[in-house]
Amino acid sequence: MVFLQRKRPPPPPPPPSPPNPPPRAPQATRTATPDDASASAAVDDAAALLAEAGCTLLVPPHQPPALPSPLSFARALAAADAALRDRLLAGLAAFAESPARLRQLLLPTSAAHSPSLARALLSVPALQPGLLGLLLDKLPEHFDNVLDGMPLHDDVGRLIVAQFRWLDFLVDADAFVAKLMEVLSVAPPRLKKDIIGSLPEIVGDQCHATVVAALEKLLQEDSEVVVSALDALSDLNLSEQLQEQAVTVAISCIRTVHADQMPHLLRFLLLSATPFNAGRIISQIREQLKFVGTVDPRAARGKKLKGKASANGTDGAILDALRSGLRFKNMLCEAFLKELKSVDNPRDHKVIDVWLIMLIYGNGGALQKSAEKILKSKILQLCIRETLFDQCIRGNTELVKDHFVSYLSVSDFLLACKEEKAREFAAYLFTALFEEFSDTFSRQELIGSLIAHIGSGVSLEVSSALDIMISLTSDKPEELIPLSSHITGILDYLESFHEDNLRKVYEIFCHLALAAGFNTGSGGSSVANELLMVVRKQVSNPDMKYRRMGIIGALRIVSTIADVNASMNCSSSQQPNYDEALELLKMAVNSCKFVMLPLILLYDELAVLLENSSLHSAIVEWVGEHVAEFDTVFLADLDDGELSKKYVCDGIEGELWMNLDGNISPVSQTCLQILPSQFSLLTIIERLGNQGSLGGINAVLGCPLHLPSTKLNAFSTQVATRVDNVSQRARDETAVKLLMRLRNLILLEGLLNAYLKIHPLSLPDLRYVGDHGSTSTSKFNLPKNMGDQNMEGNVSNKRQKGHKDKASLEKSTSDDKFKQSTILDAFKRAGVTISQETNRDSQPSPSGMMSRVMEHETNNPCKFGIVDLMAAPAQLDMQRFKFRTLHATCLSLLNYSEPQDTTVSYNESEMPLYVYLLRELQNKLDNLYPSSKPFFSSSQVKSTQTYCQKSMEEFLNKIQPLFSSLRKHLDGAVSMIKDGSDSCPDNWNSHSASAGNPDIPYVVVLKSSVATSVFKEVLGCYRKLLGIPDLLNQANISVLKELLQTFQP
Incomplete structure (x- = not known):
């Protein structure tokens, strides 16, 4: 009937009306029909029935019917006969044919909060089913009249829906809900959302299954009603089974829902989470949720692309929904962390993972630590990479802004990790x-x-x-x-800070000062002026701690403002002043001129700087002129193979040791403590000026050393490390001399180690080892009755009471402050008495002294016993941190072998040299990656890293060619152990004599000791190489493969 009425053809247009037509009664122009008469009779009948109950139905169209007390009105109608009630429904149906009359039924009867006539009739059980059906039939007739912004009292469709809310009861709930769902499926969007939003107020608990099924179907067809449907499902008191069904429905909408509706969907899912479905909800959110504002990080960096406001607003709402859900339900956080922990493939990690970690971290609480632990684990496993954080951060400034603290806190946590x-x-x-x-x-x-x-x-x-x-x-x-x-x-x-970090600090301020303008001559910048002021104060400070800072800072400034490459990238207003750099360098050198350890540090730092930077030519020229003094300070010429008398040291008997070049060689002089560092700087300058060649100073390689005679050998290692710094390149033409120098070095260290067993004392520092140098650490190596020594070798008698004259002690301390310690001073400290006759008459006699000494040693048994040069120098190793290390290039001598007699097998004559080099390799491996903390670990590691300036990759590339030699020497050691001959001492003696070593009877090289040492050192190097963590990096895989293949049986 309803649809027929909607299809009835419209009446013909009325004739033109006069200008002021009189008011007409409705339907005045229509001809009365039997249907109209029956409808009118039905309306009159209904009006009469309602009048008996106290209600006036027929009132003017703009007024609602007059209604008595709803309670008495409902009671009167309920007591009426069933036939009368049917007549009332028929009359109401006829009355509702007119939209205006229908509207009268739906409006409140008096005040705004009073019920309408339809609402009052719905409270009558006998009338409710029929009247509900009537209203539902009338609802489609007004679909076309639903307009946005229409007030409620003019919107008939919404008025009809309002009658269904909060009914006290439903006589036939299933039939009503089923018909309501049918109408809902065809309703226009605006009215559909209104009906869905009213469902919790309309239906009862017994109809929830029907509602959920209908909404599920509706969501599959129309995603625009997601918000209303989810709100309705949230307000319904669903059973566990229906709640799970509703969650499933919501999950299915994640992919299809519009971005603006996603926050509502997520909020519903998170609020619906239970211990049983939390994992499934989190898993589906991870898999299906896509962020709107995710941009290409490369585009964000290259084009300065920023996320649009709408995208950031949507993503921000999504994050707010996730944050609120995670904050109030820890089980969701636990479910996510468990889910994330189970993901192993890097490709399976998503942007949402990063955001969820940040949200959990930002919420704080006990789960913050768990989030940190899992994030760190994922980063170490390379599962979460920079690209994921790039997609979160780059181009999303407004989005990340609210979570900046969380990102910064995570950064702080990662920076504090050991990995x-x-x-x-x-x-x-x-x-x-x-x-x-x-x-x-x-x-x-x-x-x-x-x-x-x-x-x-x-x-x-x-x-x-x-x-x-x-x-x-x-x-x-x-x-x-x-x-x-x-x-x-x-x-x-x-x-x-130690030295490495000091360099970094000054580099930071140098970058700032250079950007602000380092030209102090024209005013400069406040940053530059403050930096220069601090450095000048530190360099001139008498305290070594501050002077160390000043030296490092001064050279870092010099490297910044005198770097040719850096100046090319500066604007004209930022051009550095090279004169300022040169003055600063001169000031640093002059402040350290009379103090050995600061001067050593300065020379070493300057050598590294020149080797790794391209400084202005004026700086390089001045340094070259400065180190040119090396010849006059350390070298002297021989006169017919003998040393001039003016070089005699306090009357101590001396002789020329280890002369490889005959009478033309210069010899070493005093100030031995700074000799290695100054010579290292000299070699750098020589290479810079001669295209990498050291030909200009090659005579130093074969020159003899002016040392005490063999009975005064205790201080010979003051120059032992000089030959370390000569070995810059293992070239074929100098390899033989280098091997000879190694034999010299082995003998000197063996003798020194033997003397230290009898006379323990602190050796001078040949390099600066930071705050943990010889002054503090050497005390633990000395007997309790020995006095402490300061870094200049002066005597401190703080523990001796009453045995020295105070005046003489003060005079000695002040006089010796700027004086290089001599061998005579050292013997006096050790308690050796030197006669005046010896002081006056002793002269070096290279021709006769050696034979007389050897005869004396032969007739008088040595108190040191047998000195095995291959035994580990335990006493010397305790102070080895003061020595200068071999350059990594020197280890290439492991690949070199002298031409030898075919009757001599296994290179026995060279095995002692390989032992020394293998121990040096082990020391370098310990310093780079110590397996356990040695006694002097802090000083050793610091100084080695400071001086060598080598990364692990560079070091591995240096020693990779040595792997085959390590295997060869291991096989040679095994063969020597199997061989029963004892020719090794003879081989050593013959080659030692050719290297200029004196013949000392109690110094031996045992074959068993050589073979055992080589075997032990090679296996030790192999074990430590395999223990290097960086060896497992992708860049070093080839090195690892070669190492493993080399040592295959």
Whole structure:
């Protein structure tokens, strides 16, 4: 009937009306029909029935019917006869044919909160089913009249839906809900959302299954009603089974729902989570959720692309929904962390994983530690990489802004980790956050966090934080200049830094000063002026701790403002002043001229600087002129093979040792403590000026050493390490002399080790070893009755009371402060008495002295016993941190073999040399990656890393060609052990004599000791090489394969 009425043809148009037509009664122009008459009769009948109950139905169209008390009205109708009720429904149906009359039924009867006539009739059980059906039939007739913004009292469709809300009862709920769902399926969008939103107020618990099924079908057909449907499902009191069905329905919508509706969907899912379905919900969210604002990181960096406001707003709402859901339900966080932990393939990790970790981390609580642990594990396993964080950070400034603290906290956590990969990841995060956030507040927070790490005192953490600061200041120095007042906070921690970190600190400030303008002659910048002022004060400070800082800082400044490559990249206003650099260098050298250890440190630092940088020619020329004094200080010419009398040292008998070049060789002189470092600097200058050649100073390789006679050998190692620094390149033309020098070195160290057993004393430092040098550590190696020595070798008699004259002690201390210790001084400290006659008359006699000494040693048994040169020098190793290490290039001598007699097998004559080189290789491996903390670990590791400046990859590339030689020497040692002959001592003696070593009877080389030492050292090197963590890196896989293949049986 309803649809027929909707298809009835429209009446013909009325005739033109006069200008002021009189009011007409409705239907005045229509001809009365039997249907109209029956409808009118039905309306009159219904009006009469309602009038008996106290209600006036027929009122003007703009007024609602007059209704008595709803309670008495319902009671009167309920008591009526069933036939009367049917007549009432028929009359109401006829009355509702007119939209205006239908609207009268739906409007409140009096006040806004009073029920309408339809609402009052629905409270009558006998009338409710019929009236509900009537209203549902009328609802489609008004679909076309639903307009946005129409007030409720004019919207008939919404008025009909309003009658169904909060009914006290439903007589036939199933039939009503089924018909309501049918109408809902064809309703227009606006009315459909209104009906769905009203479902919790309309249906009862017994109809929830029907509603859920209908909504599921509706969501599959129309995704626009997701929000209303989810709100309705949330408000329904569903059973566990229906709740699971509703969750399944919601999960199925994740892929199809519009981005603006995603936050509502996620909120529903998270609120519906239970211990049984939390895992499934999290898993599906991870798999199907896509962020709107995710951009290509390369495009974000290259085009400065930022996420659109709408995208950021949508993603922000999504993150807010996730954050609120995770905050109030820890089981969801646990489910996510468990799910993430089970993902092993890097490709299966998504952007949502990063955001969920950040949300859990930002919520704090007990799960924060779990999130940190899993994130660190994923980073170390290379499952979560920089690209995922790139997609979160790059181009999403507004989105990340609300979570900046979480990102910064995660960066702090990773930077404090011991694992290098975690710290590298932290460096990436700090850099990405700095580049993405240009506002002052964010950058101040980031710089403040880095400075806190720098001041933490944890070595790895401090070093990594400084590396990040170097990266930022080198890439974006102009952007950091406004923050320089914050960065200067690093200077508060200078005293706690070792040399490597000091270099980094000064490099940071040099980058800032260069960007701000380092030309101090024209005013310069406040950063540059402050840096120069600090360095000048440190260099001139008498305290070695501050002078060390000043030396490192001065040379770092010189490397910055005198670097040719850096000056090419500077603008005209930032051009550095080379004169300023030269003056600073001269000031540093002059301040250290009379103090040995600072001068050693200065020379070593300058050598590394010249080797690794391209400095201005004026700087290089001045350094060349300075080191040219080496000839006059350390070298002298022989006169007919003898040394001039003016070089006699306090009357101590001396002779020429280890002369490889005959009478033309110069000989060493005093100031031996700085000889190695100055000679190292000389070789660098020589190579720079001669295209890498050392031909200009090759005479030094074969010259003899002016040492005490064989009965005064205790201090011969003051120059022992000189030959270490000669070995810069193992060339074929000098290899034989280098091997001879190795034999010299083995003998000297063996003798010194033997003397130290009898006369323990602290050896002078030949390199600067930081705060843990000889002054503090050597005390533990000396007998209790020995006095302490300061870094210049002076005597300190603080523990001796009453045995020395105070005046003489003060005079000695003041006079010796700037004087190089002599051999005579050392013997006096050891208690050796030197006669005046000896002081006056002793002269070097190279021709007769050696034979007389050897005869004396033969007739008088040595108190040292047998000295086996192949035994581990335990006494010497305790002070080896003071020695200068061999350059890695010298290890290439392991591949060299002298031409030998075919009757001599296994290269026995060279095996002692290989033992020395293998021990040096083991020391380098221990310093780079110590397996256990040795007694002098802090000083050894620091100084080695400071002086060598080699990374692990560079070192592995250096020693990779030695693997085959290691295997060859191992096989040779095994063959020597199997062979019963004892020809090794004879081979050593013959080659030792050709190297200029004196013949000392109690010094021997035992074959069994040689073979055992080679075998032990090769296997030790192999074990330590396999224990290097970096060997498992992709870049070093080839090195690992070659090492394993070389030692295959």
